């Protein structure tokens with residue numbers, strides 16, 4: 311059984327008088343340990359797909375099974391738990407909480423998991439060490455470079471040991487050299503067995519994954535199973 | 536994740552607020568004033584209540600106290616050149632009538648101030664020397680600290696014994712033990728057989744201070760030794776006043792009969808006195824009056840406090856709503872990282888409560904200060920009780936919760952999917 315199973319996922323945004331169909335009949339499987347790139351023109355539904363995969367949003371219809379659990383039916387609180395334990399998010403604009411240090415940002419998912427203070431500190435420092443940011447743990451996001459921020463975000467995404475990492479244009483705000491470094495981090499995580507879904511515009515980056523899923527107007531046009 | 540992390544949430548909340556010190560400070564002002572008003576209201580109310588209570592306690596809650604009073608419009612009959620005689624006040628006849636006819640009474644005690652100077656050796660003290668009866672101690676709820684109070688043998692024997700109070704002990708026997716010592720009252724010698732306990736808290740209330748300077752001697756001795764005439768020499772004339780009793784204290788069976796007993800006494804005295812040469816005081820009435828004042832005071836101050844707190848609360852809600860909007864992105868990230876709606880609610884509620892509690896704590900000092908200022912005019916001490924401090928905490932926490940719920944709820948029900956859309 312695949313780690314992620316999407317079956318006939320539709321997502322329609324209902325506006326005042328028009329309905330925008332962002333996803334139409336998407337069926338996809340992702341195996342454990344896969345590194346999949348998702349590509350497609352702007353407005354093709356990449357972010358919408360990622361939001362559903364990340365349990366931030368529910369499909370209008372269809373079924374989504376993550377790690378054997380049917381997520382389409384889960385309550386809001388269970389979705390929070392799933393996001394907390396199973397999913398690691400990495401966003402384009404890093405999205406660290408500005409008033410918290412790198413260490414504190416990294417502790418946030420552990421905090422919502424109810425882990426004790428001491429344990430939290432230890433695990434967060436471990437994750438920060440893995441992305442090579444130990445000497446910046448006490449710094450605030452505004453004191454860091456873009457690449458360092460993205461490393462911090464990766465540490466935060468990893469800290470609860472999620473089954474899947476979701477990254478939405480993680481290098482979009484970085485220069486190509488720093489972007490390459492971040493890609494190295496992803497590849498290293500992939501080698502150590504992580505499942506990674508990467509949304510990107512950049513074909514060179516996309517080709518570094520195992521497979522490319524091509525979206526167009528809310529449908530999978532290439533790379534599906 | 537609640538509970539165990541409570542202290543941390545408070546810490547983080549306070550830290551978030553401290554990012555906007557001026558804004559948080561201004562937001563707190565309403566609560567500061569509101570709690571200040573509550574604190575000073577309670578402190579002033581408590582002070583006046585304590586004053587009333589201590590006065591009432593001095594006089595006895597079941598007592599009806601009547602005093603002789605020189606009538607203000609007294610036409611002084613001039614007998615001889617330069618001599619005035621005035622005759623007024625409560626009489627033995629009044630005492631007899633009250634003793635025999637007033638129902639629902641446990642004790643009736645008479646008192647007679649002998650108006651004589653008091654000496655120990657060459658040391659002089661001018662104070663009230665009250666000829667009275669053994670029941671006086673019970674009626675006034677006043678106990679000897681050492682020795683004894685007057686007993687019925689003293690009355691029968693017209694004994695030359697005296698019981699002094701702490702004020703007298705301090706003034707006349709600052710260094711020695713007064714027990715068994717002699718006291719000269721006018722021209723008579725008395726043996727001290729008892730010293731009363733201290734009266735009144737630090738003697739702050741005037742009536743307590745007065746009582747703490749009394750000397751008590753047997754009623755019969757007072758009459759036998761000094762009679763009912765007192766002569767006062769003034770420059771140019773002599774004033775002679777004839778006065779049988781200075782005070783009659785009637786103790787009712789219980790609190791409920793006080794008003795009735797007072798009415799009967801009033802009727803008796805009215806019938807036997809043409810001029811207003813007596814005063815009747817019912818301590819219970821003073822208590823009721825004090826309570827009534829307190830109620831009015833509480834309504835006035837309560838309204839002021841309520842309005843300040845309402846304004847403060849709305850201010851807080853306004854700021855928190857702005858803060859929620861400003862921090863939409865942070866909230867979405869937290870939700871994406873696993874925060875449940877209730878976690879977000881708790882986070883913002885904690886911030887609001889920390890803000891209003893901080894305002895409340897800040898309000899305590901100005902409130903107490905305001906009360907102290909009022910003390911200057913009112914002539915009694917204001918008392919900031921532990922209860923009022925606890926109440927201030929409770930009120931500010933409640934304001935925080937009440938006015939924090941809506942912003943917190945708004946924060947919790949934003950759509951976390953926006954976390955991905957942020958550019």
Ligand SMILES: Nc1ncnc2c1ncn2[C@@H]1O[C@H](COP(=O)(O)OP(=O)(O)O)[C@@H](O)[C@H]1O
Nearest residue numbers: 323330331332351352353354355356357358359
């Ligand atoms: N909250 C929304 N309300 C209405 N339409 C939306 C919303 N989010 C996305 N859309 C629409 O859905 C389509 C897919 O958007 P999106 O998933 O963001 O695409 P991509 O990330 O590939 O650019 C677009 O046409 C977009 O305008």
Ligand SMILES: [Mg+2]
Nearest residue numbers: 353356357358
């Ligand atoms: Mg997008």
